[in-house]
Amino acid sequence: MIKANVPMASLTSFRVGGPAEWYVAPRRIDELHASLEWARSQGLPVTMLGSGSNLLVSDRGIAGLVISTRFLRCASFDETTGQITVGAGEPLPRLAWRLADRGWQGFEWAVGIPGTVGGAVVMNAGAHGDCVADILVDTHVLLPNGSTEILTPDQLRYEYRTSALQGSKKLVTQATFQLNPGANPKELIALTDTHKQQRQRTQPYDFPSCGSVFRNPDPHKAGWLIEQVGLKGHQIGGAQVAQRHANFILNCGGATASDIFQLIRHVQSCVQREWQLWLEPEVKMLGDFQAG
Template sequence: MDLFNIKSLLSERLGDDAVIPMADMSEYCSFKCGGKADLLVIAEGMDELRYALYVIAGADEMFPSCGSCSGDKCSICESSEACSGCGREGKKPIPYMVIGNGSNILVRDGGYEGILIKLGEGFSEVEIDGTEVRAGASALLSKVAKDAAKEGLTGFEFASGIPGSTGGGLFMNAGAYGGEMKDVVKYVKAISRDGMREYMLDVSELDLSYRHSIFGETGDIITEVVYGLEKGNIEEINEKMKELAGKRTSKQPLQYPSCGSFFKRPEGFFAGALIEGAGLKGLMVGGAQVSQLHAGFLINKDNATATDVINLMKLIQNTVYDKYGVKLTPEVRIIGRE
């Protein structure tokens, strides 16, 4: 498996600016820290995404044996041994995944071994037809909320301050202030990991639950989400969004890089309350800190590394478990080399 060959094919079709080797993921993640991805691919539209997935997933077939070996020792065969003819390593599929707005992901300092795909501007359109809102997977949830409000559509106010994309929000069934994606989604368009199949799923098929959707299991990629909202009063909708914005400003450390609420809510508890009760509010590890404003937020206070954040996370988990017997699970997806 040859990353260089994959890069060459993708650059030829997508352009060099869309295929970035050793991409610094701190520039693409809201925590503003983390390592580099071996390759970052920006897919500006469906054609580009389809092609990128096809190339990456089908690399085994596209790069056959070098011809100077018997084949049974080549990286393209089923053997895990090295090829004596071309010197390639044994067959090892290149990991790849699609990221959204980077607001709920942390790349370890060792970087991501493989390919990260980010959806570009072609996936950011928002269209409204009656009470139906159609949004591309890279459209920001805040934009969807604002566009819906302009048309007097209610039901999406809760998402107006969630700093994620439409696709990312659906992937984790994001929610806030009593609302969540499963309350407003009608259906979703997606593409299979190999780029060969595009399909639609009704909300009843998405297996939406607390911070979970079916896409966590399938690995397929969300390309578009369609929401079903209701007609409302524009002034009341804007007032509700203003009220929620005020709550966020007063209770969340928005001036620092973070991924929002770091931990999932344990059943019967609030993560922030447990962390504060354990005396951890304001605690720092390196440049990472438990916010003094809201203990459920871990922030990049002073040039934190991803390792700082992870070590702070582990310290919190151990302390809270020792005190309360409750296991805290990160809501943030942590990826990359250990």
């Protein structure tokens, strides 16, 4: 069902953002097609949304139709090839545990990433030295005209935390990954748990955030650069650079999207002044921030 004026704060991990003019969360591909057709018939722009974990939505909200893929969940295992085909809305941590329990090796690194398969494919999500590009076989994407295209990693032109899908109007509906079946489930579960605990030790989870805010510029880590300019704990409104990990910005209570946006720009300016380096955001920003 398409709904009007749905608050985005409840649909993003930052817990900020104005309303979507129109919003729908289809559970089947045919419902997704119907939603896109409705937007075309109304002449509305379309914004795609996954779990909202790597997203900052303006306080002014989003015009047009927001389509969330969070309920497009399915999983099909091919025991012969060791491949799994998964819906775009499948949460990464849940999939990591499921594969470990099955003894399928290769996805343990994703247990601490608070996103969905669709978003992971678009941004080449990764952790612990592994990433989507290493295991993706192909992905199905839906084009604005309603047709479907199957893309391989080469066609996606994967680089560090980016792909050809970023900024495009193509929507990931499912992805197929190559895993290594036959591993010891107990060992995989233990490794997956180790990755989870390591992430919890080193990253802040006590307040809402979007995960890492900036991409790591070679050869330094963004968090280290931010720490060196003394910005740990720096706060604008309800937004704060995390003490535990400087590449995290936290909503410490009552933050607005404008607070977070201004803090991002302040961090970029300070790092630029000290290191002659402009940090590129990993978080995707939607809406009008200049007008706040």
